[in-house]
Amino acid sequence: xxxxxxxxVAIAAAIPAVxxxxxxxxxxxxxxxxxxxxxxxxxxxxxxxxxxxxxGLFAATLAAGVEGVGAPTVVTASGATVxxxxxxxxxxxxxSDLSGTDARRxxxxxxxxxxxxxxxxxxxxxxxxxLSISPSPLGLVLLLGGAIALTxxxxxx
Amino acid sequence: xxxxxxxxxxAATDRWRGIGAxxxxxxxxxxxxxxxxxxxxxxxxxxxxxxxxAVAPPxxxxxxxxxxxxxxxxxxxxxxxxxxxxxxxxxxxxxxxLTDGVPPALSVVDGSPTIxxxxxxxxxAASTYAVDAREGTYEFSPVVVRGRDVAGxxxxxxxxxxxxxxxxxSEADATLHAAPPLRASPVRHGGAATADATxxxxxxDGVREYRHGDAPGRIDWRRFARTGxxxxxxxxxxxxxxxxxxxxDRPSATxxxxxxxxxxxxxxxxxxxxxxxxxxxxxxxVGVARLGAERAWRSPGRxxxxxxxxDDVLADRPPRSGARPDADLPDDAALDPDWLARRIDADAxxxxxxxxxxxxxxxxxxxxxxxxxxxxxxxxxxxxxATTGRRLARIERDxxxxxxxxxxxxxxxxxxxxxxxxxxxxxxxxx
Numbered sequence: 001x002x003x004x005x006x007x008x009v010a011i012a013a014a015i016p017a018v019x020x021x022x023x024x025x026x027x028x029x030x031x032x033x034x035x036x037x038x039x040x041x042x043x044x045x046x047x048x049x050x051x052x053x054x055x056g057l058f059a060a061t062l063a064a065g066v067e068g069v070g071a072p073t074v075v076t077a078s079g080a081t082v083x084x085x086x087x088x089x090x091x092x093x094x095x096s097d098l099s100g101t102d103a104r105r106x107x108x109x110x111x112x113x114x115x116x117x118x119x120x121x122x123x124x125x126x127x128x129x130x131l132s133i134s135p136s137p138l139g140l141v142l143l144l145g146g147a148i149a150l151t152x153x154x155x156x157x
Numbered sequence: 158x159x160x161x162x163x164x165x166x167x168a169a170t171d172r173w174r175g176i177g178a179x180x181x182x183x184x185x186x187x188x189x190x191x192x193x194x195x196x197x198x199x200x201x202x203x204x205x206x207x208x209x210x211a212v213a214p215p216x217x218x219x220x221x222x223x224x225x226x227x228x229x230x231x232x233x234x235x236x237x238x239x240x241x242x243x244x245x246x247x248x249x250x251x252x253x254x255l256t257d258g259v260p261p262a263l264s265v266v267d268g269s270p271t272i273x274x275x276x277x278x279x280x281x282a283a284s285t286y287a288v289d290a291r292e293g294t295y296e297f298s299p300v301v302v303r304g305r306d307v308a309g310x311x312x313x314x315x316x317x318x319x320x321x322x323x324x325x326x327s328e329a330d331a332t333l334h335a336a337p338p339l340r341a342s343p344v345r346h347g348g349a350a351t352a353d354a355t356x357x358x359x360x361x362d363g364v365r366e367y368r369h370g371d372a373p374g375r376i377d378w379r380r381f382a383r384t385g386x387x388x389x390x391x392x393x394x395x396x397x398x399x400x401x402x403x404x405x406d407r408p409s410a411t412x413x414x415x416x417x418x419x420x421x422x423x424x425x426x427x428x429x430x431x432x433x434x435x436x437x438x439x440x441x442x443v444g445v446a447r448l449g450a451e452r453a454w455r456s457p458g459r460x461x462x463x464x465x466x467x468d469d470v471l472a473d474r475p476p477r478s479g480a481r482p483d484a485d486l487p488d489d490a491a492l493d494p495d496w497l498a499r500r501i502d503a504d505a506x507x508x509x510x511x512x513x514x515x516x517x518x519x520x521x522x523x524x525x526x527x528x529x530x531x532x533x534x535x536x537x538x539x540x541x542x543a544t545t546g547r548r549l550a551r552i553e554r555d556x557x558x559x560x561x562x563x564x565x566x567x568x569x570x571x572x573x574x575x576x577x578x579x580x581x582x583x584x585x586x587x588x
Contacts, residue, residue, distance in 0.1 A: 002273070051175070058179060062186055062195065071194035078183075078198045082176075082205065089172060090309055094273060098254060101284065103273030109251050110275075113307025121204035125197040147196070147203055151180045154206040 003095040005107040007042040010050075010088035013115075014038050017057050017080035020073050021064035031060030038088060047092040054085035071129055079122040086114050165315045167214055172310045176202050176209075214313035215253075215304045218246030223257070223297065223322035234290045234327050234574065235266070240300070240319070241283040244276040251275050252305035253282075258298025260325070263288040290327035291574030292418075297323050336439035337432065337581040339398050340506050340531030340567060364388045399442045399457045401501055404429045404471070405511030405518060406449035412514060414541040418573060421512035422449070424537040428577045429510055430471050432535075436508075437464055444505070445470050446497060454500050494524045506531040512539045513557045514550070522566050533567040534558075535581060 018035050022028040034056020041049025058081050065074045090110055094103055180202025187195025220243040228235035240257050244250060257270035268286030276282060299316040364377055367387035377388045406422040413420045419427075429445070436443045437459070444457035445467045453470045455463075501507065507525050511518045513536045522532045536558060540551035558568050571580035 055175075061198065062183060065183075065192050065195040065198065066186065066190050068192070069194065071197050074194040075197050075201065078201055082201070086172060086308060098256075098269070098271045098273040100269030101271045101273045103254075105275045106252055106254075106273045108275075110307060110309060113251060114309075117208055117308050118201075118205070121201045121208070124204050125200035128197070143196075147184060147199060151177055151184070151199070151203050151206065154177065154203070154210055 002099055002101055002103055003091040005104050006087045006091035009111040010084045013080045014084035017077045020077040021060045023069055024067045027060045027063040030056055042088055045092050045095045047089055050088040054081055057081040075122050075125050079118045082118050083115050087111050167313050170310055170312050173209055176205055209310045212306045214311045215248055215250040216246050217302055217304050217313055217315050220245045221300050221317050221319045223319035225322050225325045236288050239285045241281055243281040244278050247278045249277045250304045251307040252309055254303045256301045260295040263290050263295055292327055295325045336435040338584050340533055364390055397440045399505040400436055400508055401444040401446055401505050402429050402432050402508045403446040403448055406447055409514055410512050412539045421537045421539040425510035426471055431577055433467050494521045501530055509534045512537050513554050519557050519560055522561055523564050526565050535569045535571055537571045
């Protein structure tokens with residue numbers, strides 16, 4: 001059935017995200033709710049529910065970060081959330097666009113490629129830590145300001 | 158998917174819409190609560206957006222082919238379409254989606270006219286699907302192609318014509334693979350035959366237990382002499398008969414729903430030729446009659462020369478008049494029942510082909526049934542419900558067919574675009 005493979009991968013990526021950030025009560029509740037919405041969206045073929053569920057997972061990740069969970073955990077959980085969201089949306093799209101087609105090759109390639117890209121993005125994000133860089137507060141603020149400006153520029157164009 | 162207008166070109170998909178906002182949110186939150194970990198989460202978003210901006214959609218250098226073939230030998234309009242795509246470029250297309258331009262009038266009954274795959278250079282992918290098509294010619298539209306990068310964030314769209322197989326021609330097949338069921342009951346004939354009737358057309362089919370009322374001529378006396386049991390010999394059902402195939406090709410039968418469709422008279426003549434061939438092949442004695450302005454008659458017989466004569470009589474086509482079923486029909490000579498009755502033998506049966514657009518057909522068939530000639534009517538349907546007048550013509554035709562069935566005539570209503578095989582198959586089933 002079209003979309004099954006990507007759906008399974010999405011759930012497989014979402015579960016570790018929930019587990020990783022399920023340290024505090026808030027993060028756990030929000031994370032589980034997000035996972036439930038994601039699974040429901042995949043089962044019913046509704047893209048909006050998949051996005052909503054992924055947003056819930058992301059909120060749980062942010063909550064965990066606020067509560068002081070370590071950076072590698074938060075970054076990995078965020079990466080897993082992005083993978084679950086992307087691959088889950090693809091699953092829903094395939095079901096509506098190409099229903100009845102055997103697109104497993106496409107789904108496998110997409111899942112693997114997306115994981116690789118997001119994994120690379122996570123590695124880049126964690127680079128400062130691995131290089132044992134401890135930025136000064138000013139440096140941190142400047143870096144953050146630049147990152148936000150860059151993000152805004154990329155997102156708006 | 159179908160119906161959505163596709164503009165060839167490159168566009169970003171909305172796959173990662175919201176990542177920018179999420180990244181800003183994470184960064185702002187990290188700043189407010191002073192958690193560096195959240196800043197790093199924001200950095201992920203930045204990196205992904207950079208990828209989305211930098212990545213190019215794959216080139217769509219493709220060779221698309223389409224082959225169409227008839228699915229079944231019965232000519233019931235079922236066709237198989239095979240769509241093949243080959244990556245003629247030298248770059249892998251990680252996310253390739255194709256949708257075939259199926260003509261809107263056709264319905265896909267099996268499979269899906271789509272391909273979704275990841276295609277390396279030089280490799281091919283294919284999809285086969287089945288469509289049902291009534292009689293006619295159908296044009297395929299170009300194939301809609303979409304190619305995306307591996308994450309699915311940018312897309313290149315295009316419309317590609319298939320290299321061949323851009324039209325589908327569906328013909329209601331005009332051949333019969335077996336003779337249609339005939340009216341004459343072989344048991345009735347068998348009962349009248351004498352005990353030593355082992356001539357042509359009567360085939361031994363086994364012995365069964367004697368039933369009270371069986372003709373003494375059919376009792377297996379040898380068995381009785383040997384064992385004292387009464388048993389009756391069964392002859393095989395396929396007793397050969399004498400059949401007259403009569404075609405109503407009066408001007409009132411040269412009608413069709415529109416100017417391009419075959420008229421009822423043309424369909425009758427085509428069907429008559431197929432029926433003559435099938436009946437002759439089954440060993441029956443076949444004759445032909447044409448009941449139109451130019452009457453013709455050939456007595457039932459067998460043999461190659463006889464067949465050729467029959468084919469010649471049927472090959473003479475009437476001119477098209479293109480009349481509609483509700484138009485004022487020319488005042489033509491009524492179907493003269495006497496003319497036909499004088500020529501048909503007592504043991505022959507009548508296979509009549511007529512659209513039943515007037516009551517003369519009902520009179521003829523009723524008269525023949527009443528005088529002991531079994532009648533089977535195969536009636537090409539020239540009506541539709543496009544206008545009130547035509548709906549009326551359809552209702553009246555339905556009424557005539559019902560009347561005939563009530564009077565014992567076997568009737569097969571043959572719809573436009575249907576194969577003759579399918580129409581005559583219904584004769585064996587009681588209504």
